[in-house]
Amino acid sequence: MSPRQQPVLGVLGGGQLARMLALAAAPLGVKSLVVDSAADACAGQVAPLVVADWTDYAALEKFAAQVDVVTFDFENVPAETAHWLAERVAVFPAPQALAVAQDRLAEKTLFRECGLSTPDFMTVDTREQLDQALARVGAPAILKTRRLGYDGKGQFRLREVADADAAWAALGAQAPAHGLILEAFVPFERELSVLAVRGRDGDFRTWPLTRNWHVDGVLSMSLAPAPDSDVLQERATELARILAERLGYVGVFALELFVRNGELLGNEMAPRVHNSGHWTIEGARTSQFENHVRAVLGMPLGDTGVRGMSAMFNWIGELPEQTAVLETVDAHWHDYGKQERAGRKVGHATVCGIDAGALAERVQRVARLLDRQPQAQPVLDVLGD
Incomplete structure (x- = not known):
């Protein structure tokens, strides 16, 4: 009897997200093949x-011939490459979704068309247009590249109109190639994200809302389910469903949201598995990584319910000593296998508990032993409410 043919998942990009996709695919009997321009890409370790x-x-022609479906590790894969591959092999999410998420103007325009409010914004291609945009949008505001920005990169915050020269000096050279957009600064009350998954058959599910804290534009901590968000969960789920159906989306995506006066405002959409969903590996019945693999290969989706509450510490630049995490009940260590470097995501830890009290005790222990009290304090404040 011949051995069963295993499906092969192709992943464009070889970072930690590809690594975790491959780790989630293996128990499903799915092989993975990763493409990256860096020979030391960390997904290559697994x-x-x-x-x-x-x-x-x-090289991409040979890659396409070896895989059953192609997906993405990050959204800055050129849309042209995605379209080229889609003529040779199934690509999910569709290149259209990738193209929209790569352009902040197209993304925010789509949000508004789908009923999701956004901060005021205006395109900026010249120094003169920056002045015009500031006159309409006002200050404070954030000047961003329309393309190739993530984790706080490609952004300049203008605290007042007088900062226009400095902002243009920082980003103006990128205007001809990538375009710029000026967005009004939002005095938000909190940051949330909704992780959603849509299968090839249209089956759609979301995980509970995640509350997030950022430092210098990079995710620092996440807490799920976000407390006191039942009403917002319904609205976020509705908006995510509208977006997914509008794009014909297949796979997992994240919708990053601001809360202002009880209203949800759209910040960004990530057409891939997302940093704020890493807690799902241990905290949900089916992780975002497993459900993404299931979705793009046409398998039934898994339950997105939670096992309790979870908090995630993001390790940026360097890994702390792991013993405090390993010795804590229901705490889980993830080393991405990357060289340590300032500003780089090198790992995370997820701490779980059956309820807020149990979670707070474990988060506090990890934070104290690792001298990470400032990082964990926002989560502890919320859990203590």
Whole structure:
């Protein structure tokens, strides 16, 4: 009897998200094959790695012939590459969704068309247009590149109109290639994200809302389910469903949201598994990574319910000593296998508890032993309410 043919998941991008996708795929009997331009891409430690540039079509042709479906590790894969591959192999999410998420103007325009409010914004292509945008949007505001920005990169915050020269000096050179957008600064009450998944058959599910805290534009801590968010959960789920159906989306995506006066405002959409959903590995019945694999391969989706409450510490720049996490009940360590470098995501830890009290006790223990009290304090404040 011949052995069963295992499906092969192709992943464009070889970072930690590809690594965790490959780890989630293996128990499902799914092999993974990863493409990245860096020979030391960390996903290559757990799955075969093809080292190739996004325009190396000879290498991509061979890659496409070896996989059953292609997905993304990050959204800055050129849309042209995604379209080229889609002519040869199934690609999910569709290149259209990738293209929208790569352009902040297209993204925010889509949000508004789907009924999701956004901060005021205006495109900026010249220094003169920056002045015009500031006159309409006002200050404080944030000047951003329309493309290739993530984790706080490609952004300049203008505290007052007089900061326009400094903002243009920082980002104006990128205007011809990528375009710029000026967005009104939102005095938000909290940051949330909704993780959603849509299957090939249209089955749609969300995980409970996650509350997030950022430092210098990079995620620092997440807490799920976000307390006191039942009403917002219903609205966030509705908006995510509208977006997914509008794009014909297949796979997991994250919708990053601000809360202001009880209203949800759209910040960004990530057309992939997301940092704020890492807690689902241990905290949900089916992780975002497993459900993404299931979705893009046409398998039934898994239950997105939770097992209790979870908090995630993001490790940026360097990994702390792991013993405090390993010795804490229901705490879980994740090392991405990356070289440590300032500003780089190198790992995370997820701490789980049956309820807020149990979670707070474990988060406090980890934070104290690792000298991370300032990082954990916002979560502890919320859990103590």
